[in-house]
Structures are given as structure tokens and as C-alpha cells.
Amino acid sequence: MLGFTIRRLAQAVPVIFCAISLLFFLFYVLPGDPVTILSGGTGRNVPEVTRQNIEQKYGFDKSIPEQFATYWGNVATGDLGDSLRDDQPVWDKVKQFAPNSIRLAFWALVLEAFFGIGIGMVSAVKRYSVIDTVTTLLSTIAMAIPVFVSGYLIIYVFGITAFQRGWPEWIRFPTGRTPENWAFFFFPADEESFRRLVPPAVALALIQIAVVARMTRTTMLETINTDYVRTARAKGLTERSVVFKHGLRNALIPVVTLIGLDFGTLIGSAVLTETVFSYNGLGSQIVRAAQFRDAPVVLGLTLVVVIAYLVVNLIVDLSYGVLDPRIRYDD
Amino acid sequence: MRRHHRSFRLLAPFFALILLLAACGGTDEEEEGGPTPGGGSGESDESATGKQEGGTPATGEGLPEDTLIDYATLAAANPNHIDPATADTRNGSQVTELIYDGLTEVDSDNELVPDVAEEWESNEDATEWTFTLRDDVTFSDGEQVTPTTFKRSWERALNPELASSLAYHYLPIEGATEFSEGDAEEITGVVADDEANTLTVTLADPLSDWPAVVSHTVFSPVPEEAYSATTADEINEWERGVMIGNGPYAMDGEWENNVVIPLTENTEYWGEAPNIPNIDFRISSELEAAYNAFEGGEGDTAYIPAGSFADATETYNNATDRSFGLYYFAINYEDEFLGGEENLAVRQAISMAIDRERINEQAYDGARESATGVTPPGIPGFTEDLCGEFCTYDEEAAADLVEEWGKADEMDPIELQFNLGGDHEDVVNIVEENLTAIGLPVEQVPLDGETYFDEMQVEGGCSLCRAGWIWDYPSYYNGMYALFNSVGIDGDNLGRFNVPEFDEVANEAAATSDEDERNELWNEAEEILFDNMGVIVLNWYTNQVVYSDRVEGLVVNGLQAVNYPEMSLTEG
Numbered sequence: 001m002l003g004f005t006i007r008r009l010a011q012a013v014p015v016i017f018c019a020i021s022l023l024f025f026l027f028y029v030l031p032g033d034p035v036t037i038l039s040g041g042t043g044r045n046v047p048e049v050t051r052q053n054i055e056q057k058y059g060f061d062k063s064i065p066e067q068f069a070t071y072w073g074n075v076a077t078g079d080l081g082d083s084l085r086d087d088q089p090v091w092d093k094v095k096q097f098a099p100n101s102i103r104l105a106f107w108a109l110v111l112e113a114f115f116g117i118g119i120g121m122v123s124a125v126k127r128y129s130v131i132d133t134v135t136t137l138l139s140t141i142a143m144a145i146p147v148f149v150s151g152y153l154i155i156y157v158f159g160i161t162a163f164q165r166g167w168p169e170w171i172r173f174p175t176g177r178t179p180e181n182w183a184f185f186f187f188p189a190d191e192e193s194f195r196r197l198v199p200p201a202v203a204l205a206l207i208q209i210a211v212v213a214r215m216t217r218t219t220m221l222e223t224i225n226t227d228y229v230r231t232a233r234a235k236g237l238t239e240r241s242v243v244f245k246h247g248l249r250n251a252l253i254p255v256v257t258l259i260g261l262d263f264g265t266l267i268g269s270a271v272l273t274e275t276v277f278s279y280n281g282l283g284s285q286i287v288r289a290a291q292f293r294d295a296p297v298v299l300g301l302t303l304v305v306v307i308a309y310l311v312v313n314l315i316v317d318l319s320y321g322v323l324d325p326r327i328r329y330d331d
Numbered sequence: 332m333r334r335h336h337r338s339f340r341l342l343a344p345f346f347a348l349i350l351l352l353a354a355c356g357g358t359d360e361e362e363e364g365g366p367t368p369g370g371g372s373g374e375s376d377e378s379a380t381g382k383q384e385g386g387t388p389a390t391g392e393g394l395p396e397d398t399l400i401d402y403a404t405l406a407a408a409n410p411n412h413i414d415p416a417t418a419d420t421r422n423g424s425q426v427t428e429l430i431y432d433g434l435t436e437v438d439s440d441n442e443l444v445p446d447v448a449e450e451w452e453s454n455e456d457a458t459e460w461t462f463t464l465r466d467d468v469t470f471s472d473g474e475q476v477t478p479t480t481f482k483r484s485w486e487r488a489l490n491p492e493l494a495s496s497l498a499y500h501y502l503p504i505e506g507a508t509e510f511s512e513g514d515a516e517e518i519t520g521v522v523a524d525d526e527a528n529t530l531t532v533t534l535a536d537p538l539s540d541w542p543a544v545v546s547h548t549v550f551s552p553v554p555e556e557a558y559s560a561t562t563a564d565e566i567n568e569w570e571r572g573v574m575i576g577n578g579p580y581a582m583d584g585e586w587e588n589n590v591v592i593p594l595t596e597n598t599e600y601w602g603e604a605p606n607i608p609n610i611d612f613r614i615s616s617e618l619e620a621a622y623n624a625f626e627g628g629e630g631d632t633a634y635i636p637a638g639s640f641a642d643a644t645e646t647y648n649n650a651t652d653r654s655f656g657l658y659y660f661a662i663n664y665e666d667e668f669l670g671g672e673e674n675l676a677v678r679q680a681i682s683m684a685i686d687r688e689r690i691n692e693q694a695y696d697g698a699r700e701s702a703t704g705v706t707p708p709g710i711p712g713f714t715e716d717l718c719g720e721f722c723t724y725d726e727e728a729a730a731d732l733v734e735e736w737g738k739a740d741e742m743d744p745i746e747l748q749f750n751l752g753g754d755h756e757d758v759v760n761i762v763e764e765n766l767t768a769i770g771l772p773v774e775q776v777p778l779d780g781e782t783y784f785d786e787m788q789v790e791g792g793c794s795l796c797r798a799g800w801i802w803d804y805p806s807y808y809n810g811m812y813a814l815f816n817s818v819g820i821d822g823d824n825l826g827r828f829n830v831p832e833f834d835e836v837a838n839e840a841a842a843t844s845d846e847d848e849r850n851e852l853w854n855e856a857e858e859i860l861f862d863n864m865g866v867i868v869l870n871w872y873t874n875q876v877v878y879s880d881r882v883e884g885l886v887v888n889g890l891q892a893v894n895y896p897e898m899s900l901t902e903g
Contacts, residue, residue: 036785038496049511053494057563086411087563088571088588096588155623163627176402176615176624180590278620280589288408288616 001321005314012310019306020299024071027295028064034084034293035060058084071299080303081296085289090300093285098304099185100178101281104200104274105266106186111205112212113259117252119209120216125243127221136217139210151203151276158199173199178280200277204270208262215258219251226250253324260316264309390647391631391879398609399900402630403876403893405614406621409589414570415551416488417563419496421891424548426592426612429895430576431551432602434462434481434530435542439886439894441709441805443543447476447552447577448530457539457844462530470554470577471599478523478530480552486510486518488549490561497549500803503541505533537842539849543804552577579605579896589614606899631882631900632893635875637754640698647877648885653700655707655802655889656872657810660762661793661826664865668742669795670827677771678864680732681795682721684769685762687869694757699870705810705857707871709889712807712850717857718868730769744774746794750783755797758869784825793825795867805889807853808841815860828865 027034038054055061059070074081080090119139123132142150159175161167172195179193188194223229224247232246271283278284282301289297320327394400410423415431418424428436434448445451448462468476487493489501491513501507505520520533534541544550554576560569573582579602583595592612596605615621618636622643625633635643635651644651662678664670669677687701704717716722733739747763749755759775766773776794778786787793800823802809813823816837820827833856840852860866874887881901886894 033782036782049491049508050494050496050498053491053498053511054496057492057494082564082567086409087567093588152619155620159623160626172627174624174627174629176620176627176629177613178590275617276620278615278617280616284616 001318005318008314008317012307012314015310016303016306020075020303021068023299023302024068024295025064027293027298034058034295038084075303080300083289083297084294085292085297090296093297094282094300094304097280097282097285097301098308099182100279101267101270101274101283102308103182103186104197104204104270104279104281105263107197107201108205108208108266108270109259109263111201112208112262115205116209116212116259117216117248117255120213120255121220121243121248123213124217124220124224132217135213139213142206142210143214145206147203147207147272148276150206151200151273154199154203155277175199176278178278200273200279203276204266204273208266212255212259216251216255219254220247223247223251253320256319257316260312260319264305264312267305267308390625390628391881392628394629394631394879394881395609396900396902397607398611399607399632399882399895399898400630401610401612401632402615402621402625403632403634403878405592405612406634407618408616409614410592412566412570413586413592414557414560414566414574415484415548415553416493417495417497417566417570418548425892426594427548427551428578428892429580429594429610430574430578430582431548431553432468432576432578433546433548433551434464435546437543437546437805437888437890437892439888439892439897441711441889443546443711443805446546451542453539453541453844455844456842457537457541458534460532460534460541462532462542462545464528464530465601466528468577468601469599470575471581471597472554472556472575473599474554474575476552476577477525478528479525480554481530481550482518482521482523483558484553485521485550487553487558487561489518492562493566494563495549497547500544500547500549503534503536503538503544505535538808539841539844540804540806540808543806543809546804577601579603580610583609587614589616603896605896607895610895625877625879631879632885633877635698635877638696640696640875643875643877648880648882650876650878650885650887650893651698651873652887653707653709653889654872654874654887654891655710655805655810657702657705657707657800658699658758658869658872659702659705659798659800660867660869661787661796661798662865662867663791663794664826664828665790666794668738669745672863674736674738675864676732676736677738678867679721680729680736680769681766681771682718682864682867683723683725683732684729684765684771685867685869686724686765687722688724690758690761691870693761694754695870698873698875700873702868702871705814705860705866705868706807706853707802707889710802710805710807710810711846712853714854714857717854718861721861721864722868726765726768733770739770739772742772744772746776746796747773748776748778748783748787748794748796750780750797751777752780759797787825788821788823790821790827793827796825798825801872802890807850811853811856811860812837812841815856815865826865828860828863830859830863830865833859833863833865 035051035054038058059067082089083093119135123135126132155175158171158173162172174195177196179188179196181189181193183189188197229242229246232242267282270281271287273279274281274284275287282305286298286301289301404425405422408422410418410420410426412418413423413426415427418427432446434446435443436446438444447464447468449465451460451462453460464478470476485501488495489498489507489511491511498511504518506515506518507520509515510518522531524531532541538544556575557569560566571586573585579597579600580594581597583593586592591614594610594612596608613630615624618634622633622636622639624630643649662669662681668674691697691699691701703715703722706713745766747759749759763773763775787796800810800814813819815824815828815833817824817829817834820829836852836856836859840849840856843849843852874891876885876887876893878885882898883901884898888894
């Protein structure tokens with residue numbers, strides 16, 4: 001197990017290196033020039049002096065390999081550099097935005113696991129019933145609606161209309177700001193923070209709930225039709241015990257894989273959700289920085305996402321052993 | 332169960348990211364409000380039309396009594412800077428403006444008024460300016476603001492190590508270029524006399540609009556404490572702490588990145604105290620999100636996002652008068668078929684064929700105003716209708732002009748160039764339709780947004796190319812000189828307009844210190860421009876601010892500055 005873990009961690013190093021290097025060079029392939037943006041944007045006649053001063057200050061006067069070497073030298077010593085746009089250290093941005101992304105992903109994951117597995121299980125057990133048909137239909141619809149539609153819909157109904165029409169307090173969810181007060185890192189500390197967390201978390205989880213529900217239903221149906229479940233039934237176990245102990249636990253392995261990997265994906269790919277809800281997370285910041293050709297920020301924040309993804313991946317792999325004792329990690 | 336290699340899955344987020352990067356390329360300098368420091372808007376004769384339709388509840392209810400919750404200024408992004416030396420976006424400098432008072436300022440009627448400078452005068456040819464300072468101005472920590480304060484603050488802003496994108500504002504000063512290259516110890520053209528309380532500025536070339544230039548926040552004084560903050564890192568640290576200033580408002584705690592910049596009344600302020608004790612500048616990263624928050628009753632002000640103009644102005648109190656920005660097409664004066672005296676008729680035909688009203692309705696939801704000249708209303712010296720009949724839509728007359736000109740069959744299609752990523756497609760489509768209708772062959776040429784203006788500035792670059800201009804100061808000079816004087820060729824004079832008569836009048840205007848005389852000369856210059864049809868103007872920008880029912884007296888001036896210190900909050 002230890003050897004496996006170390007091997008996996010060692011494998012992560014080239015992955016991180018390649019990914020960030022790829023992005024680094026991408027900035028040179030893409031048209032556009034950070035110096036132009038730094039010196040006041042396109043369409044402005046920039047005095048040569050200003051241009052040179054800016055090039056020197058940010059090291060753009062050096063060759064690309066030199067810049068590349070400098071960048072990795074700094075990263076290796078833990079220095080992610082400063083933002084080109086506002087000169088803030090990238091680390092400060094990571095410290096500010098990564099927790100928000102992790103919290104959002106966490107709650108989306110909780111919703112995903114709870115509703116996804118719940119719905120999937122019910123529709124598998126009550127196969128071809130009205131409930132099954134309805135949930136199948138709903139999950140198909142949910143999967144088809146992109147978050148920039150569902151997100152705006154949620155904002156429009158619960159964030160705007162609810163206030164303008166004076167709907168009851170409990171149904172109003174203000175949006176447009178990131179929740180600020182947290183307890184024990186993960187839990188909204190006051191009602192306002194809770195109300196600001198719900199809409200983006202729901203929007204982010206919506207599609208995944210549908211995916212998980214579909215998957216749970218399928219694997220659950222497979223398991224229910226296996227011999228050992230039939231045996232369990234034949235033994236005269238209660239239906240409850242059959243479904244939960246023998247069916248669900250075995251059906252969950254692929255589902256857990258899916259959900260676990262989702263956590264990494266949710267952190268990095270919440271770009272749209274974060275943007276729609278103006279939620280201050282890594283995703284929305286990466287988009288923003290990319291628009292400004294702010295290479296250090298894009299690279300730095302991406303590095304964090306990559307690492308988060310790798311770590312989660314490793315945890316998921318290790319957790320197979322817990323769910324299925326047959327899996328062993330031999331050294 | 333076997334373990335699979337997960338390398339592909341690991342790369343998935345990167346492919347997603349790459350797609351995203353590709354999709355987000357190119358921001359438009361004007362739409363973004365981006366790094367252009369200027370704003371724009373005009374005299375308000377139709378502004379601030381409060382509307383309250385039945386059925387919509389009162390906005391602004393339940394918000395804190397003595398605090399204005401602002402969602403208008405920082406609605407689109409966390410500002411990159413608010414230190415005067417580096418605040419190069421309109422959203423940031425709006426906050427700077429409240430914390431610092433400079434020599435002069437532009438008030439809500441777009442008039443240039445004294446601020447820290449009591450009065451100023453120049454020599455005959457407008458090359459030497461003497462500002463006399465008030466003697467009662469201090470920073471909120473008690474430090475006196477003296478002429479030396481200004482000189483040192485200016486040198487801090489122009490310091491080569493800082494490499495501020497705003498440095499160009501200083502370049503008209505004698506010795507400024509040398510200083511910014513690191514070849515001089517001081518800016519030789521600035522002399523501070525603390526005894527007489529005067530600041531004397533010598534310019535390299537005559538510039539009668541200099542007092543308007545120094546109204547820009549980059550010329551603000553900063554306290555001694557800030558002198559040591561000269562590199563980007565140090566400034567970053569300084570502005571993210573609690574900056575000390577000499578303006579009507581002071582920072583009420585640190586700037587919380589992407590969350591809020593809180594301001595409170597400066598109790599040591601030398602001038603009239605503001606009516607609203609506190610302002611929370613809430614930061615959003617999406618215009619839509621900020622507007623939604625306003626609609627949800629969470630804020631007092633907001634900026635109207637694209638496509639919501641008609642709806643927003645119908646529903647809420649709004650300040651939507653003109654701002655000092657021009658949307659135009661530059662036309663190549665050197666082009667065989669479009670430029671020169673011999674092709675005047677086709678340029679006039681193009682200008683006449685464009686249906687400006689339709690463009691405003693279809694592309695801007697009615698938010699713009701059709702231009703009748705280059706200089707927008709509100710700029711001192713503005714005269715109506717300088718473009719005259721050629722800016723009035725008349726398809727028949729335009730077609731006649733093309734026929735008279737007679738070269739439509741010989742020429743290759745006119746390249747209609749525009750930058751991608753700025754939502755110009757709707758405009759360009761209508762223009763193409765309009766020109767085709769009068770028998771001119773046209774070809775659309777969409778170009779990458781970031782390199783667009785560089786490409787348009789070179790010889791033979793621009794054929795008929797889209798451009799925008801946002802004024803930095805309410806000055807005729809600012810929108811006329813760089814855009815159409817022959818010195819602007821290879822620079823902002825995209826159409827390479829080159830008429831000696833124009834240059835002569837423009838140079839004379841820049842060197843004339845009498846205001847009326849100067850304005851007449853500028854009008855004359857603009858008339859020469861239109862007599863030669865050196866530019867195809869389309870529309871002027873407007874301000875797009877909505878506000879809650881408890882806000883009173885909100886005015887947005889032509890430079891997009893909101894008059895926060897003069898506004899007030901009513902109860903209820």
C-alpha cells in the first residue's frame with residue numbers, strides 16, 4: 001500500500017510538469033501580447049519607453065527558454081510569481097480562492113451523492129413504476145440543460161423574482177456574492193452565507209445528480225439480478241436487508257469512483273457555475289486571468305487544480321480497498 | 332478489478348482549459364471599460380429620468396441607513412489597482428478619485444473646476460503653467476499637501492521601475508521622457524515653490540488643455556508614507572492596506588479582494604463633507620451578477636449589462652445621458668479608391684448610406700446616440716451638426732454620389748475590418764448591407780481583437796476599419812489631435828488622415844490659451860475634417876447606471892464619474 005502510494009506520487013510529478021509546461025507554451029502560441037495589455041490595452045499608442053520598462057520589469061525581454069527556466073526555478077522553490085494584472089502574489093490568490101472552490105465542490109458533491117444515489121436506488125427498486133419513469137425523464141432533462149441556463153434560471157426565479165414579487169423569506173436566495181462566513185471550514189456559519197451557497201451548489205450539482213442517478217440505477221439493477229442477491233432473498237432476508245446490504249454496497253463501487261473523481265473535476269471545472277454566480281473560486285479566476293493574458297495566475301491556479309485532482313484520484317484508488325476487500329495493493 | 336492507467340483522465344481538465352482559453356481570447360478595450368482610463372458622457376439634458384412602473388416594489392428597501400451599497404463601479408471586475416499611479420481602469424480610478432483630490436477636477440456638469448489648485452495661469456503660448464495651491468489641504472493623517480508633495484508624487488508615478496501604463500500622461504512635461512528612461516534625477520519641467528505655494532509646469536510643446544489633463548487621477552498627490560512604495564510590489568502592499576488620502580472619502584478598512592472596498596467619510600476633509608457617510612463598493616466579476624443583485628434588492632446602484640438597456644431604463648431610476656466616447660470607422664486616406672481629394676464623393680456616400688438609427692436599435696438596444704460629429708456634446712466647445720447632411724441617412728443621395736464617382740466597378744471589394752470579441756458583428760452586418768445597397772462592393776474582414784489596432788496602425792493596414800475612442804479629459808484636443816493630425820499617423824490616426832490645413836488649425840488651437848478663441852479653432856478643424864470626410868462617425872456612447880429609490884441626486888458625467896460625494900440617501 002505504501003509502495004503503491006509512493007509510486008503514484010512519483011508518477012504525478014511528470015504529469016504536473018507536462019501540464020504546466022503545456023500551458024506555459026500555450027501562452028506563446030496564442031496570438032496577443034501581454035505587454036500590450038500591460039501598457040494600457042490595445043488601441044493605444046504606447047510610448048516605446050513605457051514598453052521597454054514593462055518588458056524589463058516582467059522579464060519579457062528574455063528568450064522563451066530563459067523565461068521557461070526562470071519560471072520552473074521559481075515554482076520549484078515555492079514561488080508562483082506575481083499577477084501581471086494587479087501585481088498580487090499568486091499564492092495570495094490561491095489562499096483566497098482555493099478554499100471557496102473546495103467548499104463549493106464539497107457541497108455539490110454532498111448533493112450529488114445524497115440525491116444521486118437516493119434517486120437511482122429508488123428507481124432501480126421500483127423499476128418501470130411511475131416514479132422510475134418520472135425520475136428517468138427528469139434526469140435526462142437535467143443532463144441536457146447546461147449550467148449557464150439552469151444557473152440563470154435559478155437566479156431569475158429565486159434571486160430576483162422572489163424579491164421583486166415579495167415571496168416568503170425562506171424561498172429567497174440572494175446571489176451575486178460569495179458566502180463569507182464559515183465554521184469548521186466547510187459549514188456556512190450564518191443564514192446569509194447558507195443562502196448564498198445553496199444556488200451555486202445546486203446548479204453545479206444538478207447535472208451530476210442526474211449522471212449519478214442513472215449510473216446507480218444501472219449498477220443497482222445489475223446487482224439485483226445477480227445470483228447472490230437471489231440467494232439472499234431465498235434465505236428469507238428482509239427486502240430492506242437485501243437492497244441495502246447486498247445490493248447497494250456492491251453496486252456502489254463504480255458509483256464511488258465516479259463521485260470521487262468528480263470532486264477533482266468539480267474544483268477545476270466549476271468555471272461556468274462560478275462565473276454565472278459571481279462566486280470567487282479558482283475557476284472564475286482562471287477565466288478572468290486568461291482574458292488578461294495573466295500567465296502567472298493561470299499557471300499557478302491551474303497547478304493547484306492539477307494537484308487537487310491528482311490527490312483526489314489517489315484517494316479514490318485507495319478507497320477501493322475499503323469498499324471491496326478483494327482489491328489489494330501489492331508492493 | 333484492475334487498476335487502469337488514468338493518464339488520459341488526468342489530462343481532461345487541460346483540454347477543457349485549452350478550449351476555454353481559446354474561447355476567451357480577445358477583450359475589447361472599450362467594451363471592457365478595460366485599461367483605458369477615460370470614460371465618457373455628455374451634458375445632461377435628458378438624463379436621470381426616474382421611472383417607477385406599477386408592480387415593481389421600491390428598490391433600496393432594507394439596506395443600511397447610512398451606507399450606499401454600490402454595485403455599479405466595480406460590477407465587472409476586481410479593479411487591478413486603486414493607487415493613483417497605477418489605477419489605469421475606469422473602475423479603479425473611480426475609487427481613487429474619492430480618496431484623492433488632485434489639482435483640478437471635472438465636476439458632474441463636465442466643467443473643469445479648481446480642486447487643490449485654487450487658480451492657474453499660463454504664459455502666452457501655453458507652454459508654462461503655474462498652479463497656485465490652497466493652503467488648507469491636508470491628508471487625513473494631518474500631513475500638509477504642498478507643491479513639493481505634488482512633485483514627488485508625480486516622480487513616483489513616472490518612476491521607470493514602476494513602469495506604469497499611465498506614464499504617458501506625463502510625457503508632455505519637459506524632462507519627463509528623460510526621467511522615465513532613468514536618465515534624470517528629477518522631472519526638470521516641474522518646479523515646486525513651497526514658499527509661494529505654487530507649482531510651475533513647463534511643457535515641451537504648447538498644450539492649452541493642460542489644466543484638464545492634470546484632472547486625471549494619475550496626477551493626484553500621495554502622502555510621504557507612500558513615496559517609499561515605488562515598485563509594483565510595494566504599491567500593491569500599500570493600496571491593499573488602508574491608504575491615506577486627501578479626498579472626501581477615506582478607506583474604512585482594507586480592500587478585500589473580489590469582495591468589497593469600503594469607504595467612509597474623511598473627517599479631516601478640507602472641503603465640504605459628503606452627504607452619504609459610507610460607501611461599500613461591492614466587487615463582482617460579472618456585470619450580469621451585479622445587476623442581478625441590484626434587481627434582487629441588494630444594492631443601490633448597478634451598471635446595465637448588454638441587452639438589458641430598454642428593460643432597465645423602463646423599470647428603474649437611471650442615469651443614461653451621453654458619455655465621451657465615439658464609435659467610428661476610420662477610412663484610409665491613402666487608399667487608391669477611398670482616399671484623397673479625388674475620392675471625396677465615395678467617402679461622403681459611405682457616411683450617408685449608413686443607417687445609424689437602425690444600428691442603434693438593433694445592435695445596442697437603443698442605448699447609443701447617433702453621432703453628428705466627432706466631438707460629443709458636453710465637451711467644451713461642442714457645436715452641433717458639424718458633419719451635417721453627410722451623417723444623415725439618405726440611401727438615394729448616397730447612391731447618386733457613388734454613380735457620380737463612377738469607380739465602383741473597377742475596385743476590389745472594400746475591406747470592412749473589425750476586431751472580434753467586441754460584439755461588433757451586428758454593426759458590421761448592417762453597414763455591409765447599407766453599402767451594398769448603394770452599389771459598393773464590400774467584404775467583411777474579422778480580425779483578432781488583441782493585435783487588431785497594431786495591424787490597423789501600419790501603412791496600408793486600415794481600409795474601412797472599426798474603432799472607438801474614449802476621452803481621457805473633457806477636452807476637444809483629446810479627441811481631435813491624436814486621431815486626425817498627421818503626427819498621429821502610425822499611431823491613433825488609423826485612417827492616416829493627412830490634410831495640412833487641418834494640421835495647421837489644430838496646432839494653432841493647441842497653442843491658444845483663450846478658451847473661446849480656442850474652441851472656434853477646434854470647430855474649424857473639425858469642419859475641415861468633415862469637408863474632407865476624413866472619418867465615418869457612427870455613434871456616441873451613453874452612461875448606463877441604474878439606482879434605487881432612496882438615492883437622490885445621482886449624476887454620471889461624461890467621463891463616467893459618478894458624483895458620490897454629492898448624492899444623498901433618503902429614508903424609506
